[in-house]
Amino acid sequence: MDDLKKITEIIESAGFSHTERIHMETVELMDEVREMCQNGNCGMYGKNWACPPGCGSLEDCRKNLSRYQKGILVQTVGELEDSMDWEGIKEAEERHKKRFLETAEKLREICPEVLPLGAGTCTLCKECTYPGAPCRQPEKRISSMEAYGILVSDICTKNQMKYYYGPDTIAYTSCYFFDLSS
Numbered sequence: 001m002d003d004l005k006k007i008t009e010i011i012e013s014a015g016f017s018h019t020e021r022i023h024m025e026t027v028e029l030m031d032e033v034r035e036m037c038q039n040g041n042c043g044m045y046g047k048n049w050a051c052p053p054g055c056g057s058l059e060d061c062r063k064n065l066s067r068y069q070k071g072i073l074v075q076t077v078g079e080l081e082d083s084m085d086w087e088g089i090k091e092a093e094e095r096h097k098k099r100f101l102e103t104a105e106k107l108r109e110i111c112p113e114v115l116p117l118g119a120g121t122c123t124l125c126k127e128c129t130y131p132g133a134p135c136r137q138p139e140k141r142i143s144s145m146e147a148y149g150i151l152v153s154d155i156c157t158k159n160q161m162k163y164y165y166g167p168d169t170i171a172y173t174s175c176y177f178f179d180l181s182s
């Protein structure tokens, strides 16, 4: 079995609601998304090594991403009782994060250079060391798609993945990139 088949098998069996292959020409790193981080959209700007500015410039991200030839989007969709169902939102988020991190570990075994980009900031440590001390797990830390300047709704649309599943649902989207050149 070749690596791409193994990768696909691992991702397909992880329990995500939806998965979709990324056409690499649709991966656009946008200054506007970085500006949303800087404007405090999620409140993690300047608070974590995996978020800007700690994760490097958009040019650094572009350079890093240029090594990768394949990508796969993964998504968890949660059903909510109503739009105020905070417990349901949290539960879907945790379910997605658990699947995403466990899958990243399995993928690392066959593709050590995998680049996982998550939904939200890096939470591998209880408290991030930023900015006082170096990152505790630089090989494993996980930036968000937004930290890389990727507009999630845009990349979903361009790769035939829905982004919005209607009222009383919540969708968490992440992705993995692979260097299969060797």
Ligand code: SF4
Residues within 6 Å of the ligand: 048, 049, 050, 122, 123, 124, 125, 126, 127, 128, 129, 130, 134, 135, 136, 137, 138, 140, 141, 142
């Ligand atoms: S691995 Fe730990 S120290 Fe490094 S970015 Fe993530 S939370 Fe911060």
